Amino acid sequence: MRIKEVIVVEGKDDTQKIKQAVEADTIETNGSAINPTILDQIKHAYEKRGVIVFTDPDYPGQRIRSIVSERVPGVKHAFLTKDEARDKFDRGIGIEHASSAAIRQALAAVYERDDTPYQSEMTRDDLMRYGLIGHEGAKRRRDYVTKQLRIGYCNGKQLLKRLAMFKISKEQLETVVNAIPEEDKHV
Structure with a gap:
């Protein structure tokens, strides 16, 4: 499975795991201390190929997702559940612990953030x-x-x-x- 967009991940362990599951390029944020240079790289990648934000299902991952979405509107999002991101030894939660099958499934179900005005019918x-x-x-x-x-x-x-x-x-x-x-x- 080849992913045309650049995938934004938190670190090098995530990159290694993604590359085991699919053929893709990544940008690593180096954790939640995401800096302006990395954000500029993400923006450039978005303009050239598109971007999928694929972070851990925890608070730091959500924080990175929010920062990138705010700075680069229109990015796509892939999500793992906490169960999918937990290794069999329960050593932690993260993309680096997920199975290749779970990663492929998450990337196949990517959501595109569309910032055009949308009035939700849900209350x-x-x-x-x-x-x-x-x-x-x-x-x-x-x-x-x-x-x-x-x-x-x-x-x-x-x-x-x-x-x-x-x-x-x-x-x-x-x-x-x-x-x-x-x-x-x-x-």
């Missing part, structure tokens, strides 16, 4: 009705939904923003909510 009340916020088990239900939509784990407030950012329709969300395993459906 906070919808999330309440679906049991994704304000209910016992909401965190577990959100975890299932975000894994299925491959938008990265988020809290209720972030969920509403990500649904809008990735233009996920109410119908798409309902389909995933209706597929929640029976033991998690009771609100």
Whole structure:
């Protein structure tokens, strides 16, 4: 599998793991201390080939994702779940611990950030009705939904923003909510 866009990762271990899974070029941010020179490289790569931000499913990874998205609007996003990013010995969470199959799946399900104005049809009340916020088990239900939509784990407030950012329709969300395993459906 050849990826035409440049993939933004956190470090050299991530680059090695990506190159085991797919044929791609990467830019390493060297962790969350992302500097202006790296951001300029990412912007240049975006203008020439496009960019996919593929960071760890943790706070520093989300911080890098936000910084890059703000500086280079229009980048694409790939997400791993925490389970996919955990190695079998539970030594940590990160792309470097993911299987090649999980990496290929995440890259195949890339979301393109589209900054054109989009009025989401989803409301906070919808999330309440679906049991994704304000209910016992909401965190577990959100975890299932975000894994299925491959938008990265988020809290209720972030969920509403990500649904809008990735233009996920109410119908798409309902389909995933209706597929929640029976033991998690009771609100």
